[in-house]
Amino acid sequence: MQGALEDFFRALRSADVRVSPAEAIDAHRTVSTVGFADRELFKDALCATLAKSADEVERFDRIFDTFFTRETFHAEPPPEDGGDPMEGLPEEAAQSELARMLLEGDAMGLAQAMEEAAERAQVSQIRLSTQRSRLTRKLLEEMGLAEIEQIIAAARKLEDTAGPAAADRLEAARKRLAQEASSYVERQHELYAAESGRNLREELLARKALNAEGGIDPVDLAMMQALVKRMAKRLADRYSRRRHVAWTGHLDVRRTLRKSMGYGGMPFDIVFKTKKIDKPSIVAICDVSKSVAAAAQFLLTFLYSLNEVVDRMEAFAFSGRMISVNAVLDEHHVETAILEVLKRIGFQQTDYGKSLEDFCEQHLDQLDRHTTVIFLGDARSNYADPRLDLLATIQKRSRALIWLNPEPQSYWGQGDSVMHRYERFCHVAKPCNTLAQLERIIEDVLRTYIPH
Amino acid sequence: MTSVDALIQGLEGVGYIASRRIATALYMAVNLQKPILVEGSAGVGKTELALSTAALLGLPLIRMQCYEGLDESKALYEWKYGKQLLYTQILKDRMGEALSDAPDMDAAMDRLHGMGDLFFSEPFLEPRPLMMALREDAGCVLLIDEIDKSDEAFEAFLLEVLSAYQVSVPELGVIKAKTPPIVFLTSNNVRDLGDALKRRCLHLHIPLPDAALERRIVSSRVPGIEADLTHQLVSFVQSLRTLDLRKSPSISETVDWARALILLGADALDGDVVRDSLNVLLKFEQDIQAVEPQIIEIIRKPLA
Numbered sequence: 001m002q003g004a005l006e007d008f009f010r011a012l013r014s015a016d017v018r019v020s021p022a023e024a025i026d027a028h029r030t031v032s033t034v035g036f037a038d039r040e041l042f043k044d045a046l047c048a049t050l051a052k053s054a055d056e057v058e059r060f061d062r063i064f065d066t067f068f069t070r071e072t073f074h075a076e077p078p079p080e081d082g083g084d085p086m087e088g089l090p091e092e093a094a095q096s097e098l099a100r101m102l103l104e105g106d107a108m109g110l111a112q113a114m115e116e117a118a119e120r121a122q123v124s125q126i127r128l129s130t131q132r133s134r135l136t137r138k139l140l141e142e143m144g145l146a147e148i149e150q151i152i153a154a155a156r157k158l159e160d161t162a163g164p165a166a167a168d169r170l171e172a173a174r175k176r177l178a179q180e181a182s183s184y185v186e187r188q189h190e191l192y193a194a195e196s197g198r199n200l201r202e203e204l205l206a207r208k209a210l211n212a213e214g215g216i217d218p219v220d221l222a223m224m225q226a227l228v229k230r231m232a233k234r235l236a237d238r239y240s241r242r243r244h245v246a247w248t249g250h251l252d253v254r255r256t257l258r259k260s261m262g263y264g265g266m267p268f269d270i271v272f273k274t275k276k277i278d279k280p281s282i283v284a285i286c287d288v289s290k291s292v293a294a295a296a297q298f299l300l301t302f303l304y305s306l307n308e309v310v311d312r313m314e315a316f317a318f319s320g321r322m323i324s325v326n327a328v329l330d331e332h333h334v335e336t337a338i339l340e341v342l343k344r345i346g347f348q349q350t351d352y353g354k355s356l357e358d359f360c361e362q363h364l365d366q367l368d369r370h371t372t373v374i375f376l377g378d379a380r381s382n383y384a385d386p387r388l389d390l391l392a393t394i395q396k397r398s399r400a401l402i403w404l405n406p407e408p409q410s411y412w413g414q415g416d417s418v419m420h421r422y423e424r425f426c427h428v429a430k431p432c433n434t435l436a437q438l439e440r441i442i443e444d445v446l447r448t449y450i451p452h
Numbered sequence: 453m454t455s456v457d458a459l460i461q462g463l464e465g466v467g468y469i470a471s472r473r474i475a476t477a478l479y480m481a482v483n484l485q486k487p488i489l490v491e492g493s494a495g496v497g498k499t500e501l502a503l504s505t506a507a508l509l510g511l512p513l514i515r516m517q518c519y520e521g522l523d524e525s526k527a528l529y530e531w532k533y534g535k536q537l538l539y540t541q542i543l544k545d546r547m548g549e550a551l552s553d554a555p556d557m558d559a560a561m562d563r564l565h566g567m568g569d570l571f572f573s574e575p576f577l578e579p580r581p582l583m584m585a586l587r588e589d590a591g592c593v594l595l596i597d598e599i600d601k602s603d604e605a606f607e608a609f610l611l612e613v614l615s616a617y618q619v620s621v622p623e624l625g626v627i628k629a630k631t632p633p634i635v636f637l638t639s640n641n642v643r644d645l646g647d648a649l650k651r652r653c654l655h656l657h658i659p660l661p662d663a664a665l666e667r668r669i670v671s672s673r674v675p676g677i678e679a680d681l682t683h684q685l686v687s688f689v690q691s692l693r694t695l696d697l698r699k700s701p702s703i704s705e706t707v708d709w710a711r712a713l714i715l716l717g718a719d720a721l722d723g724d725v726v727r728d729s730l731n732v733l734l735k736f737e738q739d740i741q742a743v744e745p746q747i748i749e750i751i752r753k754p755l756a
Contacts, residue, residue: 020651026484033483034476041456044476049484052650054491054657268533 005031007124008067011191012050015059016199019050039068066191070111098144099151102173110177114184117142123188132189136182143181148174202227224298224435225334228305231439281312281370283398285359287377288342289319289350295406295433296346299376300338302438304329314366317341318355319348324363350380352418353387360390367397375403375426379412379419386418388425395425404432404441455479468497468504469669477656478505487614487635489599489650492658494640495702497669499597501658502636506593511634514588515595516581518602524609528619530578536571572623582613583627591631599649600642607649614652660702663690669703674710684721685710687755689733695746697739709733723748 005027009019019027026049034045043064051060101109118124121138148170155167202223252273259269286303288296300317307313307329317325328340367373373394379386395401403426405412405419412419412431423429432438459475470478478501481488490498506513516527550567554560570576579587585594599607613619614635618628637653639645661669666686671677686706693700701709712732718725726747734740743750 018647022651026486029484030480033480040472041476044473045480047473048477048480048488048654048656052489052653052655057655057657263534263537266537268537 002028008063009050010124011063011067012060014192015063017051017056017059017063023050043068063191066187096144096147096151099148099170102148102177103170105173110180113143114139114181118184118188123185124192126185126189126193128193129189131193132182132185135188136178136185139181139185140178143177145174225301227435228301229308231305231435281314281368282306282372282374283314283316283363283366284374284376285316285318285322286325287319287350287375288317288346290347291350291380292378292406293347295378296342297338298435299406300341301334303376304334304337314363316359316363317345318358319345320351320354321345322355322358350382351384352377352379352381353385353390356387356390356394360393364393364397367394369397369399371398372400372402373398375401376406377403378405378407378417379403379422380416381418383416386421388421391422391425395427400427401425402427403429404438405429406433407431408433462508463504464672466504466507467672468500469665469672470501471661471665474501474656474658477654481654482634484654485617485632487637487653488656489637489639489645489653490656490658491639491641493660493700493702495704496658496660497703498636498638498658499595502593502595502638505634505636509593509634511590512588512592513595514581514585514592514633515597517597518599518606520601520603522602522606524606526580527582527606527609528580529583529621530580531572532576532578536576539570539576574624577621577624582619585633585635586613586617586619586627586629588633589630592633594633594635596635596637598640598642599637600639600645604646607646611648611652614649660693660700663687666690666703666706670706670710673707674714677710677714678719681713681719681721682710683755684751685713687753688721688726688750691750691753692733692743695743697734697742698736699734699739701733705733705735721751723751726751 006024009024009027012019027046030045030049031042034041036042043061046064047057047060051057098113100106101113117139121135121142123135123139126132126135152167152170152174155163155170158164250273252271255271256267256269259271260267263269284303284306286296286299288300292299303315303317303325307315307326313326315325315329316322323345325337325341325344328344329337331337332340391401403419403422407417407419409431411417412423413421419429428441428444430437430441432441456472456475456479459479460470460472463470463475477488480486490501492498502515503513547564551560551563554563577583581594585592596610599610616628617632618626620626637649663686666689667682670682670686671679689701689706689709709729709732712729713721713725716725716729727744730740730743730747734743
């Protein structure tokens with residue numbers, strides 16, 4: 001049973017349920033306490049030791065059911081006339097255990113033989129979906145397929161009529177067996193490899209350039225949102241971690257003295273100052289115009305997640321003019337919010353100058369020395385006046401101005417891009433066109449530029 | 453504690469209707485001597501599970517509520533500074549007497565070392581919940597409530613207590629429990645707990661119950677309630693949970709509502725009674741406003 005449990009841990013790990021060696025030991029102890037007799041008890045007890053969060057419990061249940069369930073083996077039923085099923089076959093067939101089981105329809109025996117063969121063929125080591133057919137073949141070979149094929153060939157050569165008929169029956173049974181083997185391998189793939197495939201896809205997605213032609217595949221969209229969300233959550237965790245550091249301050253002499261009155265002036269109760277921390281206030285301004293169409297969705301997703309994480313944030317979007325999108329982000333779900341923003345203001349001609357004007361006229365009072373301004377855009381202004389003076393005002397009024405550009409650095413300043421001219425006013429200006437890059441930058445940003 | 457079934461029955465005897473998964477987790481926790489981390493939304497009976505276990509086993513319950521800024525001196529022990537101060541003053545008075553006849557400085561120092569030093573000793577130790585739990589010789593149930601509200605530093609500090617059932621006091625040495633307490637940690641998922649803590653615990657997630665289980669809970673918690681009314685109110689609550697609300701009612705709200713209905717003398721649900729008592733069930737004004745127009749419709753739904 002130890003082997004089976006180890007395989008089960010491996011299946012769990014591939015489904016992203018972390019099973020450390022210590023937990024594996026606990027699981028073994030659990031099993032020796034509860035035994036295997038009661039399936040329900042066995043499952044619940046293992047679940048309590050191995051799954052450590054609500055969604056891990058869900059994954060545990062799924063893996064447990066796939067792992068410890070054996071579908072009934074479908075074998076060809078034996079002939080109904082009650083005659084010897086082996087009748088008509090050449091004599092070497094009598095030696096073959098597999099042929100006998102196939103023709104008698106011995107489902108139990110076949111299932112057991114398949115498990116044993118699977119162990120020899122190491123089917124559980126499957127990693128990729130492309131390995132399926134090769135492993136199926138190998139599994140069948142381990143079970144003794146070559147033998148069966150020889151018997152069939154020999155039976156067809158026999159002179160009497162019973163030979164080919166028996167060969168047909170054996171042939172049908174062999175086909176059935178092949179089907180069973182392939183579904184067995186399929187199940188193993190689901191257990192050990194399906195999740196790792198998903199992880200691989202996530203990793204690729206994190207590195208994929210977001211302003212590439214066509215942007216993100218609609219298929220990957222949900223996955224990207226999950227990624228961005230996870231990123232935002234991690235940032236939130238890190239932020240709250242830092243917040244607690246701020247709790248331990250300096251000695252509060254005044255309150256310590258007052259407390260010491262009760263002890264005749266001896267300062268036994270020592271009181272420390274607790275710092276009140278500034279919440280980060282962020283103003284995020286996002287370009288959603290035609291030139292960044294491919295990346296806009298991504299930028300907005302990010303804006304949305306940031307809005308969820310950060311307590312005080314103002315969000316703006318612009319292409320020709322600038323509008324505040326705070327209400328939209330607060331009220332809607334991520335997909336609808338993005339669509340709504342794009343519907344209101346998206347995909348028009350960019351005019352950075354005009355948008356900056358809008359911002360300075362209506363929202364400049366939102367900036368103070370605690371504010372970090374994050375600009376998300378490509379700085380392509382269609383040769384209109386970039387209004388550097390306004391950006392300079394923004395820089396002067398805010399604590400930090402950060403520009404994230406979805407274009408690679410080599411494109412900056414080419415064509416109608418005024419990135420180099422804007423760059424002078426930014427504390428940080430970075431290209432940012434993959435999720436992985438974004439994550440790194442934002443982490444730096446939160447660490448360095450947000451007051452705490 | 454002999455089997456899971458016995459545990460379910462025992463818990464039922466003290467008024468806690470446990471599902472199989474809950475009972476199994478508890479059974480494993482007692483047998484493997486591991487703490488048990490209970491998660492679930494507010495009001496599904498996380499704290500109640502610890503209370504009922506203590507009642508079932510006849511052990512004292514020691515409860516520690518976590519909050520931001522909770523530290524060792526409030527969780528583990530503190531020195532009784534005031535008494536220590538008094539002690540030093542008494543000591544000073546006596547010192548002159550005891551040392552007055554010493555011929556020289558060295559002899560006085562020898563005599564001083566010879567006197568028992570009580571300054572850091574058990575009598576001056578003020579035990580806090582964790583220490584009290586470790587010093588219960590007959591064992592106890594230790595409930596560490598809402599661990600997710602505490603700081604990460606505190607979480608790390610708990611690791612020694614939870615894995616070895618011992619604490620080290622720098623001045624006294626290691627204090628180890630004679631009988632390991634049964635430890636419950638509860639969490640509302642305010643923040644993710646560290647892997648190290650999770651690894652040391654068995655994990656139990658208590659979901660919202662299905663209709664049948666909830667009916668049993670209501671009739672066990674609110675004795676004397678009519679079966680028909682229970683049926684109606686549980687299916688009302690169950691259909692509320694399918695709506696998109698800020699805070700879905702959980703078990704404790706159902707039980708409170710059942711009590712409120714009894715108090716109001718209602719023997720069946722109707723629009724007026726529900727409207728009057730809806731604030732027991734829903735805790736946000738928006739939720740109440742969202743549900744109010746649909747009350748009649750929900751009542752008329754076939755029972756779950």
